[in-house]
Structure formats: structure tokens, C-alpha cells
Amino acid sequence: MRTPIAYFLVLSGVLFAIGSVGVLIRKNALLIFMSVELQLNAVNLALIAFSRMHADLTGQVLAFFSMVVAAAEVVVGLAIIVSVYRRRQTVNVDDARELRW
Amino acid sequence: MVGAFETSGAVADPTQAMRLLWLVPVLPLAGAAINLFIGRRLGKAAGWLATVLVGTAFVIAAIAVRDLIAVPAEARVYVLHLFDWIQVGAFRVNVDLRLDALSATMILVVTGIGALIHLYAIGYMDGDPRFGRFFAYLNLFVFFMLMLVLGNNLLVLYLGWEGVGLCSYLLIGFWFEKTENANAAKKAFVTTRVGDTAMLVGLALIVAKFGTLDYDVIFGSAGSTLTKGVATAIALLLFAGAVGKSAQVPLHVWLPDAMAGPTPVSALIHAATMVTAGVYLVVRMHPIFELSGIALVVVAVTGLVTSIYAGTCALGQDDIKRVLAYSTISQLGFMFLAAGLRAYAAAMFFLVAHAFYKALLFLGAGSVMHGTHETTDLKLMGGLWRRMPITATTFVIGAFALAGVPPLAGFFAKDVVLEIAETGEHWVAYVLGTFAALLSALYIGRVVFLAFFGAPRSERAEQAHEAPPVMWVPLAVLAFGAAFGGIVSTDADGRLAQLLESVVGGVPEAIGGLTTPLFFVIALGMTALGLGTAWFVYGSGRVDWLALRVRLAPLQRLFANGWYIDEYYATVLVAPGKAAAAFTAYRFDVGFVDGIVNGIGGVVRRLADVGRRLQTGFVRSYAAAFFVGVVAVLVYVGFRL
Numbered sequence: 001m002r003t004p005i006a007y008f009l010v011l012s013g014v015l016f017a018i019g020s021v022g023v024l025i026r027k028n029a030l031l032i033f034m035s036v037e038l039q040l041n042a043v044n045l046a047l048i049a050f051s052r053m054h055a056d057l058t059g060q061v062l063a064f065f066s067m068v069v070a071a072a073e074v075v076v077g078l079a080i081i082v083s084v085y086r087r088r089q090t091v092n093v094d095d096a097r098e099l100r101w
Numbered sequence: 102m103v104g105a106f107e108t109s110g111a112v113a114d115p116t117q118a119m120r121l122l123w124l125v126p127v128l129p130l131a132g133a134a135i136n137l138f139i140g141r142r143l144g145k146a147a148g149w150l151a152t153v154l155v156g157t158a159f160v161i162a163a164i165a166v167r168d169l170i171a172v173p174a175e176a177r178v179y180v181l182h183l184f185d186w187i188q189v190g191a192f193r194v195n196v197d198l199r200l201d202a203l204s205a206t207m208i209l210v211v212t213g214i215g216a217l218i219h220l221y222a223i224g225y226m227d228g229d230p231r232f233g234r235f236f237a238y239l240n241l242f243v244f245f246m247l248m249l250v251l252g253n254n255l256l257v258l259y260l261g262w263e264g265v266g267l268c269s270y271l272l273i274g275f276w277f278e279k280t281e282n283a284n285a286a287k288k289a290f291v292t293t294r295v296g297d298t299a300m301l302v303g304l305a306l307i308v309a310k311f312g313t314l315d316y317d318v319i320f321g322s323a324g325s326t327l328t329k330g331v332a333t334a335i336a337l338l339l340f341a342g343a344v345g346k347s348a349q350v351p352l353h354v355w356l357p358d359a360m361a362g363p364t365p366v367s368a369l370i371h372a373a374t375m376v377t378a379g380v381y382l383v384v385r386m387h388p389i390f391e392l393s394g395i396a397l398v399v400v401a402v403t404g405l406v407t408s409i410y411a412g413t414c415a416l417g418q419d420d421i422k423r424v425l426a427y428s429t430i431s432q433l434g435f436m437f438l439a440a441g442l443r444a445y446a447a448a449m450f451f452l453v454a455h456a457f458y459k460a461l462l463f464l465g466a467g468s469v470m471h472g473t474h475e476t477t478d479l480k481l482m483g484g485l486w487r488r489m490p491i492t493a494t495t496f497v498i499g500a501f502a503l504a505g506v507p508p509l510a511g512f513f514a515k516d517v518v519l520e521i522a523e524t525g526e527h528w529v530a531y532v533l534g535t536f537a538a539l540l541s542a543l544y545i546g547r548v549v550f551l552a553f554f555g556a557p558r559s560e561r562a563e564q565a566h567e568a569p570p571v572m573w574v575p576l577a578v579l580a581f582g583a584a585f586g587g588i589v590s591t592d593a594d595g596r597l598a599q600l601l602e603s604v605v606g607g608v609p610e611a612i613g614g615l616t617t618p619l620f621f622v623i624a625l626g627m628t629a630l631g632l633g634t635a636w637f638v639y640g641s642g643r644v645d646w647l648a649l650r651v652r653l654a655p656l657q658r659l660f661a662n663g664w665y666i667d668e669y670y671a672t673v674l675v676a677p678g679k680a681a682a683a684f685t686a687y688r689f690d691v692g693f694v695d696g697i698v699n700g701i702g703g704v705v706r707r708l709a710d711v712g713r714r715l716q717t718g719f720v721r722s723y724a725a726a727f728f729v730g731v732v733a734v735l736v737y738v739g740f741r742l
Binding site: 020023024025026027032093094096097098099100 | 716717718719720721724725728
């Protein structure tokens with residue numbers, strides 16, 4: 001017997017909500033970054049669940065794409081965080097606000 | 102590249118030299134490219150390379166022309182297709198070379214005299230820091246001039262037309278370190294542009310009426326396509342271009358100033374070739390001018406007025422090159438007079454003869470300058486023939502040719518024009534033309550006696566030295582041409598006229614006029630009178646010409662300043678133009694245009710001052726806004742479903 005699709009979607013939704021809250025309330029850039037990853041993976045889970053439901057591999061292919069893009073994004077993002085840290089010995093996003101008006 | 106050429110045209114069996122016609126313009130172009138890029142490293146070889154390439158082009162052209170003459174007269178057109186240039190809908194322009202009697206005459210002059218002047222320039226420009234670049238420009242000029250005369254449609258002609266204008270600009274201002282030279286170059290470019298703009302409008306009118314710019318189509322259907330009015334409009338617009346390029350009144354003001362350029366440039370561009378492009382254009386387009394009729398009268402009158410006006414100006418100049426410049430303007434007027442009287446072959450004959458003796462005179466003047474530390478003032482010369490016998494001899498031959506001493510080339514060339522005026526009973530043209538001829542004998546006699554005879558009037562003239570062989574050999578060759586060139590065409594129906602008949606038709610019919618002996622007595626009398634007067638005043642020592650000059654001061658100043666036409670333009674055109682430019686620049690642009698731009702900028706800036714407060718700099722507030730936005734979109738989409 002197959003696991004109902006609803007289980008996956010609920011799990012995906014919960015993960016996405018956790019990620020969203022993390023992005024909104026955290027000050028540490030690294031933790032915000034992790035939360036974004038959580039959101040991405042929640043979406044990947046939903047994609048794969050739908051893919052299985054429709055017996056269509058397109059969803060899985062798209063999930064792979066999003067993983068690859070996410071990996072690239074991690075590289076760039078972490079590099080930025082590292083250089084921000086080197087410059088100001090903190091990664092608190094509220095401190096980096098020189099570029100406002 | 103060679104294999105792609107198609108050939109077509111009336112010549113059934115083109116010879117090898119004809120098929121190689123493309124080399125004639127391409128060789129100078131290659132020389133220009135080489136000298137432009139590595140001319141500095143070539144040193145003196147740059148000049149020899151340029152000379153040899155133009156000389157080779159001359160040889161190919163000469164063989165091709167010989168082969169062309171060998172075919173029967175009615176088939177003497179050969180069109181060499183190079184490539185398709187423009188195709189827009191039904192309008193197409195090809196780059197084709199057209200070899201017929203008319204373009205054959207021109208390419209021989211351009212490459213032949215061009216090669217001699219290149220050779221001379223090797224000596225004249227020796228030691229110049231931009232030696233290689235000079236020859237690059239000179240070669241580029243030859244290329245554009247050849248495209249101008251060889252093109253088979255008006256757009257290729259126009260390409261060459263503007264190209265030679267560009268080279269003229271570059272070469273007049275070749276010593277641009279001196280502001281006056283740079284200004285002369287600018288003046289030449291801007292003044293000729295006035296005519297060129299009219300010419301471009303003429304071309305547009307031709308495209309509107311014919312849908313093409315090909316000579317064959319235009320001439321084939323002109324009679325049925327054009328009304329007399331439109332033909333007049335086209336002819337006059339094209340003639341305006343010719344007036345600018347050939348320095349006719351009222352657009353002549355640039356040529357005397359163009360003498361700021363190096364002397365070989367004056368000889369090649371401002372005497373032998375570029376300035377004759379206007380004559381070529383009128384002769385080439387003569388079916389349109391004939392269709393109009395009135396346009397031919399305009400051409401003749403312009404030529405006549407110019408030749409007398411410039412003749413008087415030449416009398417008042419003290420700068421040897423400026424005398425020759427005004428002389429060139431005057432002689433070009435003669436060519437237009439001939440063309441206006443439908444004596445196209447006579448105009449072309451005059452063009453060829455003039456190319457020889459005027460190039461010779463300019464190069465002779467350059468040799469004088471070279472030998473006297475750049476002295477150009479006739480008042481400071483005198484007695485040069487002892488010091489520079491070769492230059493003096495060749496210069497005198499050129500001067501006599503210009504004055505019309507038989508049997509030199511200029512005698513026949515001038516008399517053919519006057520003969521046609523007289524046998525056609527154009528009495529005004531004949532009388533005024535004869536007067537212009539008298540003036541030319543007078544002013545060139547003045548130059549000869551002031552420069553070469555009498556006693557030296559300055560230290561530089563005393564210590565003058567002869568030019569090196571690389572300079573006097575071209576002088577000798579040109580003197581030979583100026584002396585014996587007239588043999589090709591000793592009367593109105595001479596050999597050149599017969600050759601050109603396939604392009605321009607026969608000579609105008611004689612309807613009366615003077616008896617032949619009387620005509621020649623008058624012609625020779627004028628030459629003798631002009632030269633004799635010049636000798637009496639400037640050469641015999643019996644007249645104190647400096648005192649005479651003071652007594653005639655107002656007239657002398659009028660002539661020396663070219664009847665104050667420059668000043669007239671400065672007051673009537675340049676000053677209001679500058680005032681208008683100052684108004685637009687400092688009032689309209691600063692006050693109005695900048696006001697609008699700055700006003701818009703100010704409003705945007707003030708709005709932005711308000712709007713940018715939204716950017717708090719807190720990443721999390723951006724994320725929150727983002728989140729709210731996404732939720733709002735989702736809610737909206739959810740409700741729509």
C-alpha cells in the first residue's frame with residue numbers, strides 16, 4: 001500500500017513554515033541561510049511527491065535542477081557570509097545596513 | 102576573389118588587361134593600407150612603394166585603354182562587375198567599373214600624372230616626420246579619384262567624390278600644427294560640403310525618378326522619364342556639387358587657402374585631378390544637362406564669370422602658389438565654359454592639357470620653394486634661372502603652355518574652346534573668354550618675370566639651389582607633356598574628340614564665326630599682348646613696378662583679396678551663423694534645453710528623497726515584506742480559483 005500524498009504535502013508544508021519563520025526572526029546570517037535551505041528542500045519534497053502522484057518524472061527532474069541551483073547559491077552565499085565576517089567579525093544582518101538611503 | 106568577377110558590357114571579348122582593371126584602383130588602396138600601418142617603419146621606402154604602385158596602376162590602365170581603343174568605336178564600353186553593394190527592394194547598387202573613352206581619359210591622367218607627382222614628393226617631403234602617412238593619404242586619394250571616374254553609377258561616383266574630399270581635407274591640413282593650415286582644411290571641407298549636399302539631393306531626385314543610379318538606365322530613359330523642369334532641377338543640383346568641388350564662383354573661396362597643404366598636394370589634388378571632378382561630372386551627365394538646356398547656359402555663365410574673376414585675382418597675388426590657385430580656378434572656368442557650349446570633348450582636352458601644365462607649374466613652384474627655404478613671396482624672388490636652370494626652363498614651358506604659346510598644349514586646348522564659342526556664334530562667350538585668356542597670359546608672365554628673371558631681391562633668392570633629380574625628372578616629363586600633349590587634338594575635331602565621340606557625341610556644328618586666319622591672329626595677339634605687357638612691366642626694367650603698384654593700390658588690394666568675397670561671406674554668412682550658434686549654445690541650450698532636462702531631474706530627485714526612506718537597511722524587514730507579498734499573491738490566486 002502506498003503512502004498517501006497528503007502525508008508528504010503536510011510534511012513539506014511544515015518544513016516550509018519552519019524555514020519561513022527562521023528567515024523572518026533570525027538575525028544570524030548563517031541561520032537565515034540554513035532556513036532558506038529548509039524552504040528549498042520543502043519545495044523539493046513537494047515536487048517529488050507530486051511527481052510520484054502523477055507518475056511523471058518531470059517533477060523529479062525539476063527537483064534535481066533546484067538542488068543544483070541551490071548548491072551554486074550556497075557557494076556564493078557562504079562566500080559572501082565569510083567575507084562579511086572577515087570584515088566586521090559578526091554576521092548579524094541588522095548590522096549590515098550601510099547601503100540604505 | 103578574382104574568380105568571382107563576372108564581366109558584361111559591350112566589349113565582346115575583353116582582354117587580360119581589361120579584366121585586370123580592378124587592380125587599377127586596388128593597387129593604390131593597398132599602398133594606402135600598407136603605408137598607414139607600417140609606413141613609419143618603411144622610412145624612405147614608403148614613398149617609393151606608393152610611387153611604384155601608382156605607376157603600375159598607370160601601366161595596367163594604359164594597356165587596358167590601348168585594348169579598348171582597338172575595338173570598334175560603337176562597342177567601346179566595358180563594365181567589370183566587382184560585387185553587389187546595396188540591395189533594398191527593387192533598388193540596387195553594384196560596385197562596377199566602367200571603362201569607356203571618358204573614364205579612360207581620366208584614369209590615364211590620374212594615374213600618370215599622379216605617379217609623377219608621387220615621385221616628386223619623395224624628394225619634396227624628404228625628412229618630414231610623417232613621410233609615410235603623407236604617401237598613405239596620397240595613395241588613398243588616388244584610389245578614391247579612380248573610383249570616382251571608374252564607377253558605373255552615381256553612388257560609386259559619390260563615394261569617390263566624398264573620399265577625395267576627405268583626402269583633400271587630410272592633405273591640406275597635413276601640417277596641422279599651424280592653426281592656419283588646419284583652418285584652411287576645415288574651410289575646404291565645409292565649403293565643398295555646401296555643393297555636395299545639393300548634389301546628394303540631386304541623386305535622391307534621380308532615384309525618385311528612375312529608381313536606379315546606373316548610368317546606362319538613366320541615359321537610356323532620361324528623354325522619356327524626365328520633364329524639362331525636373332531635368333533642370335537634377336542638372337543644377339549636380340552642378341552645385343561640381344561648383345563646390347571645382348571651386349567655381351561662388352564656392353571658390355576654399356581653393357586659394359588650400360595652398361596651405363604641401364605643394365605636391367596642390368599639384369595633384371588642387372590642379373590636376375580632384376578639382377576637375379566637377380568637369381568630369383558635367384561631361385558624364387551631359388544628357389541630363391542637354392535635356393534641360395537652361396542648365397547648360399548656367400554652366401557656361403558660371404565658367405565664364407569664374408574665369409574672368411579668378412584671372413583678375415591672380416594678377417594681384419604675391420604668393421606664387423596663390424597665383425597658381427587662382428589660375429586653376431580660372432582655367433576650370435574655361436572647362437565649364439566649354440562644357441556649357443556642349444563642347445564636352447574640348448572640355449576634356451582642356452582638362453588633360455591643364456593637368457599637365459598646371460601640375461608642372463605647381464611642382465616648379467614647389468621646387469622654387471624647396472630651393473629658397475620655403476620662400477613663396479614673388480617680391481623676394483628674382484633671377485632664379487641662373488641658380489635653378491632646370492626648374493626655370495620647365496616652369497617657363499608650363500607658363501607658355503598656360504599663356505597659349507603655340508605649339509604647346511595649352512594653345513590648342515584654349516583655342517579649341519574659343520573656336521567653338523566663335524564658330525557657334527556665342528559672341529559673349531568668345532569675347533569674354535578671349536579676355537580671360539589675355540588675363541592668364543598676363544598673370545603667368547608676371548610670375549615668370551618676377552621669379553626667374555631680373556636681379557635677386559633677397560638673400561634667399563641669391564643662394565637658391567637646384568632641386569634633386571627625383572624632383573626635376575617629373576618636371577621634365579611633365580614639361581614634355583605640356584609641350585607636345587597638344588598633338589593629340591589640334592582642332593575641335595581632333596583625335597581626342599573622335600575618341601570621346603562614343604561617349605559625348607560629336608562636336609557642336611559650326612554655324613558661322615570669324616575666318617580662321619583672323620581667329621588665330623586674335624588668339625596669338627592676345628597671348629603676345631599678355632606676355633609682352635608682363636615683360637614690359639616686370640621684366641624689362643623700364644617700369645618701376647613697385648611704384649606702379651602703390652599708384653594702383655586700391656585695385657591691387659581688391660585683386661589681392663579676391664574682391665573681398667571672403668570678407669563678404671564673413672559678414673553675411675559666417676557672422677550671423679556664429680551669432681545663431683552662440684544663441685543656440687548659450688541661450689537656447691543652456692536656458693531652455695538644459696532647463697527642461699534639469700527640471701525633470703530635479704522633480705525625480707525630490708520624489709526619490711521621499712521614496713528612499715522606505716529602504717531601512719534591515720534585511721529582515723525586507724524578508725517580511727517579501728513574505729507578505731507572496732502570501733497576498735497566493736490569497737488572490739486562491740480566491741480566483
